[in-house]
Amino acid sequence: MLYIIGLGLADERDITVKGLEAVKSSERVYLESYTSILMVNKERLEEFYGKEVLIAHRETVESFSDDILKDADKVNISFLVVGDPFGATTHTDLVIRAHELGIEVKSIHNASIMNAVGATGLQLYSFGQTISVVFFTESWRPDSFYDRIKENSTLGLHTLCLLDIKVREQSIENMMRNRPIYEPPRYMTVNQAVDQLLEVEEKRKEKAYTEDTLAVGVSRLGSDDQVIKAGTLKQLLDVDFGEPLHSLVLVGHRIHLLEAEILRENAVDLEHLNLVLKRDYNVDK
Amino acid sequence: MLYIIGLGLADERDITVKGLEAVKSSERVYLESYTSILMVNKERLEEFYGKEVLIAHRETVESFSDDILKDADKVNISFLVVGDPFGATTHTDLVIRAHELGIEVKSIHNASIMNAVGATGLQLYSFGQTISVVFFTESWRPDSFYDRIKENSTLGLHTLCLLDIKVREQSIENMMRNRPIYEPPRYMTVNQAVDQLLEVEEKRKEKAYTEDTLAVGVSRLGSDDQVIKAGTLKQLLDVDFGEPLHSLVLVGHRIHLLEAEILRENAVDLEHLNLVLKRDYNVDK
DSSP states (O other), X not given: OEXXXXXXXXXXXXXXXXXXXXXXXXXXEEEEOSSOOOSSOHHHHHHHHTSOOEEEOHHHHHHHHHHHTTTTTTSOEEEEESBOTTSSHHHHHHHHHHHHTTOOEEXXXXXXXXXXXXXXXXXXXXXXXXXXXXXXXXXXXXXXXXXXXXHHHHTTOBEEEEEOEEOSOOOHHHHHTTOOOOOOOEEOOHHHHHHHHHHHHXXXXXXXXXXXXXXXXXXXXXXTTOEEEXXXXXXXXXXXXXXXXXXXXXXXXXXXXXXXXXXXXXXXXXXXXHHHHHHHHOOOO | OEEEXXXXXSSXXXXXXXXXXXXXXXXXXXXXXSSOOOSSOHHHHHHHHTSOOEEEOHHHHHHHHHHHTTTTXXXXXXXXXXXXXXXXXXXXXXXXXXXXXXXXXXXXXXXOHHHHGGGGSOOGGXXXXXXXXXXXXXXXXXXXXXXXXXXXXXXXXXXXXXXXXXXXXXXXXXXXXXXXXXXXXXXXXXHHHXXXXXXXHXXXXXXXXXXXXXXXXXXXXXXXXXXEEEEEHHHHTTOOOOSSOEEEEEOOTTOOHHHHHHHHHTBSSHHHHHHHHHHHHOOOO
């Protein structure tokens, strides 16, 4: 049996009881480490589980699904995923491969940013499609997210923006020389994301959003030191959200009173928030 | 401290380790029972927790938040919610009331249908807004969901349809006589939802969807006997999804190859699915 187990958002105790039982029953335990990160390290997981945890890098999973699935017809194997098992397509590959090999697969669900973002007070049923913001480079500044945000904002819907994570990046030199040397991990901050968003709006000028658009920045959602701050994009440029992971939500115009109430509790600047709610969102107290 | 704890989707072992610890530390434990249901009963939860579980009905929570919050400044209180704590606005009320009383609130996240629906193979970032389908009555056949689905389908996005649950319904007679007698719970099936959807399309005729639209019906997601079946709406009218809870996803036209691959694995009728994918969704093998 292959168990694909969601670890949830923050630490080792966010696993479900069912998930923990599956880990304890497994011969080998892999931790997926390329689409998201937990806020605790492998050693803490190993101590909590009482067994070794193998790190599955992207290259491992894509080239060596069969290694992960070895003997899974006879013994239990656990594949741990930060958030929920269905957050990333790569696990879909693993599942399809398992099915080809006739190996039974069971997924154990958990929270992911896709539903936990409800903690912002914005209602999940008023979100449109989710977008990803990747780190711009000198030569590569992909802005297709802009069209998606515009589609959502035209309908008055909120947009969850998932921010880029770079783990096991290789420098061009190391890549060309095929040296397995990796750069330190990088996590996009809310500030960087807002900066890139505003750069694209500056270029496109279609008002999918502006620097006065209300947004909510979140970091370390689900942990004891989570931060949730609401303000205009311009205001969020300068808010320190601390350690990763960060995410960003753009607030749509269909916002209702109860949602606005929670934004106020998390306001960077309550007076200015109320002004923008009234002026641009038609929400009065 | 007020803990609002997500129980996840299926049974007592879907609670997180962190959530279980909070329950065990609590003086009183309430189970919210009006926006969703777990697949196990209160007694099984009580046995698993080793303590009494009080049922919080809608009327309790809305009229008596203060009862639930009694002494929460001195002892721990747990409020259990099926799925994730932020699935329903009613908890928002409870949180706001707790804040007014100066009581600390901690939410413990879990899976909900909003992210677990990724188990259909459809990518979460390609979903538009979520809609609710309520039981039609003779005189009340609300179809505002139609406009929402149309907005999503125009953009090519998938739509998650949450299906109605009626618990503690009163007959009109019992309500008028103020008798606390309740009807048996009712849960909308995929078949009923599809029937209502097609009735509204028949009336509106704007082709937000048709009986040839591809959809995925799911039931008891996250449990060992979960059912996931893909087909046209017309086909899903006759598929038996068994016990509750049921949900439905309408497939948008932006579907990509990997998503289609998983639909095929769950096809009611593979040949017909391939025909529709090719003819209406521009997806060839």
